[in-house]
Amino acid sequence: MPDRDTPAFFLGDSPRRPGSVSPTTTVLEYLRSVEHRPGTKEGCAEGDCGACTVVLGEPDGPRMRYRAVNACVLFMAALDGKQLLTVEDLAAADGGPHPVQTALAEHHGSQCGFCTPGFAMSLFALDRSGAAVDRAEAVEALAGNLCRCTGYRPILDAALAARPPDPEDTATAARLRALTAGGPLRMKYAEQAWHAPETLTDLAAALVADTSAVPVAGGTDAGVWVSKQHRRLNAIVSMEKVQELRAIERRDGMLRIGAAVPYEDALGELDALFPDLGAMVRRIGSRQIRERGTIGANIANASPIGDVPPALIALDAKLVLRRGAAQRTVPIETFFAGYRRTILTTGEFIESVDIPLPKDGRVFRCHKVAKRFDQDISAVCAAFSAAFAGGAVRDIRIGFGGMAATPARAHPVENILIGQPWTEASVRAAMTVLDATFVPISDHRARAAYRRLVARNLLYKFFLETAASTPRTRLVPAP
Numbered sequence: 001m002p003d004r005d006t007p008a009f010f011l012g013d014s015p016r017r018p019g020s021v022s023p024t025t026t027v028l029e030y031l032r033s034v035e036h037r038p039g040t041k042e043g044c045a046e047g048d049c050g051a052c053t054v055v056l057g058e059p060d061g062p063r064m065r066y067r068a069v070n071a072c073v074l075f076m077a078a079l080d081g082k083q084l085l086t087v088e089d090l091a092a093a094d095g096g097p098h099p100v101q102t103a104l105a106e107h108h109g110s111q112c113g114f115c116t117p118g119f120a121m122s123l124f125a126l127d128r129s130g131a132a133v134d135r136a137e138a139v140e141a142l143a144g145n146l147c148r149c150t151g152y153r154p155i156l157d158a159a160l161a162a163r164p165p166d167p168e169d170t171a172t173a174a175r176l177r178a179l180t181a182g183g184p185l186r187m188k189y190a191e192q193a194w195h196a197p198e199t200l201t202d203l204a205a206a207l208v209a210d211t212s213a214v215p216v217a218g219g220t221d222a223g224v225w226v227s228k229q230h231r232r233l234n235a236i237v238s239m240e241k242v243q244e245l246r247a248i249e250r251r252d253g254m255l256r257i258g259a260a261v262p263y264e265d266a267l268g269e270l271d272a273l274f275p276d277l278g279a280m281v282r283r284i285g286s287r288q289i290r291e292r293g294t295i296g297a298n299i300a301n302a303s304p305i306g307d308v309p310p311a312l313i314a315l316d317a318k319l320v321l322r323r324g325a326a327q328r329t330v331p332i333e334t335f336f337a338g339y340r341r342t343i344l345t346t347g348e349f350i351e352s353v354d355i356p357l358p359k360d361g362r363v364f365r366c367h368k369v370a371k372r373f374d375q376d377i378s379a380v381c382a383a384f385s386a387a388f389a390g391g392a393v394r395d396i397r398i399g400f401g402g403m404a405a406t407p408a409r410a411h412p413v414e415n416i417l418i419g420q421p422w423t424e425a426s427v428r429a430a431m432t433v434l435d436a437t438f439v440p441i442s443d444h445r446a447r448a449a450y451r452r453l454v455a456r457n458l459l460y461k462f463f464l465e466t467a468a469s470t471p472r473t474r475l476v477p478a479p
Helices: 027-034 099-106 114-130 135-142 153-160 171-178 200-209 218-226 264-275 276-284 295-300 308-314 411-417 424-437 448-466
Strands: 009-011 014-016 052-058 064-070 083-085 185-189 190-194 214-216 235-238 247-249 254-258 318-323 326-331 336-338 349-358 362-369 381-391 391-400
Touching: 009 171, 009 200, 014 308, 052 114, 052 171, 064 114, 064 171, 083 200, 099 362, 114 135, 114 247, 114 326, 153 171, 153 326, 200 349, 247 264, 247 295, 247 308, 254 264, 276 362, 276 381, 295 336, 295 349, 308 362, 308 381, 308 391, 336 448, 381 448, 411 424, 424 448
Parallel strands: 009 083, 190 235, 214 235
Antiparallel strands: 009 014, 052 064, 052 083, 185 190, 247 254, 254 349, 318 326, 318 349, 362 381, 381 391
16 A cells, blocks of 8 residues: 555645645644644743643544644644644534634633633543543542632633534544555654554564664654754654554453553553553643653653653563564563663663552552642652551562663662561661662752652652551542
8 A cells, every 4th residue: 555645634624735735743833834824822841831732633543532732742743543622623613613612701711811722621521531520530530720810710611611512523523544654654744754563563663673663652852852852853754554563452361562562542541450550641741742752662761750651660660662574571660761761772662661559568659749739740659569467568569760871770778678577677778878879960850869768768759658547648629
């Protein structure tokens, strides 16, 4: 089957095949400069404020699944095979407002109006999800939208207002499949190239064939490279179309998460198996970011303050790596070779993450400390997984982020605790060892002394939460 040389998608209900636009043009820029749709606004240009929120629809069986996403960090080539909806598409057939727009107006949820289109699109995606909308779900859906004018009460009132459901859309899914039936996308524009293989074999071959290519999954980090750092990416290989990398399943005592599984798609399993990890993933970014960002990319970026790796270290996760037809499996704690460096060889990529399923009696906790509770980068991340027997520590694994040049396991602390009674005296001794285990840096997020103090206190918090008499150590959400 021949390749296609331009992305094909729907803007609203109208097909588009824009061949004269760079593949790394952001959707925000494309909408405003090419399509002349000014309703999608630029606020932060890095996926934080939600003013640029649009909705992406993609076939999910016979129907469509709709996701609210940030247009400012989404590449135009990633629209291939999808439906792009903006605030201009919300108008009813008679030109009147959509029910979410009516709700915002009736509940006084808009003042200057700059951020309002983004709120409307987030509410539209929430309505199309079919989820029961209570206050907690409304807050979750709107956490990625910031407003400087109204305060959030009237906007939440609009979110909670009853609305008639939109009709089911089955025709669009079939039309999109027909639109992209000509083979995988291999786009060239000037000196840039975008290749979106559709099989694992073709993806592996593409990365071996062009070692300069940047592999992207959701592209939320790469979007910031372009929008804020103005980097030019000449060769990109997209992992998004490879269904094997979008799979998540339980098998052989493991939870296997494909490297291109978006955070939002993994949340159901994480909540069920590791509630603390599910809660922390919600703090990584807004729903708009989680609908695109992936666990595999969070690991591959090798940031010392990445949120997921410390938890996966504590959970004894393994990474399945692939180069060409060859696979190897490595413990995640051995994956990081230095600051922003990994053991990946040329043309090699993460295929999946394997997390052992929980065992009876094993306790897992993880914590993220940042300047802001939601949507902020960690100062310190800590994760603990332990098994106890007869009041003593039978086994314990501890992972930290923000304490070294890489996410790291606290072996000396584990060694002093294993076999010891799980008492305050043992934990206090381990806290002293922890203080000497890492040499954190001071930067604009936190001073080294603060990081040391937080790390010690998080270990002590884990003790308090697993001791016989458990005090209240966590905030309870407001009703």
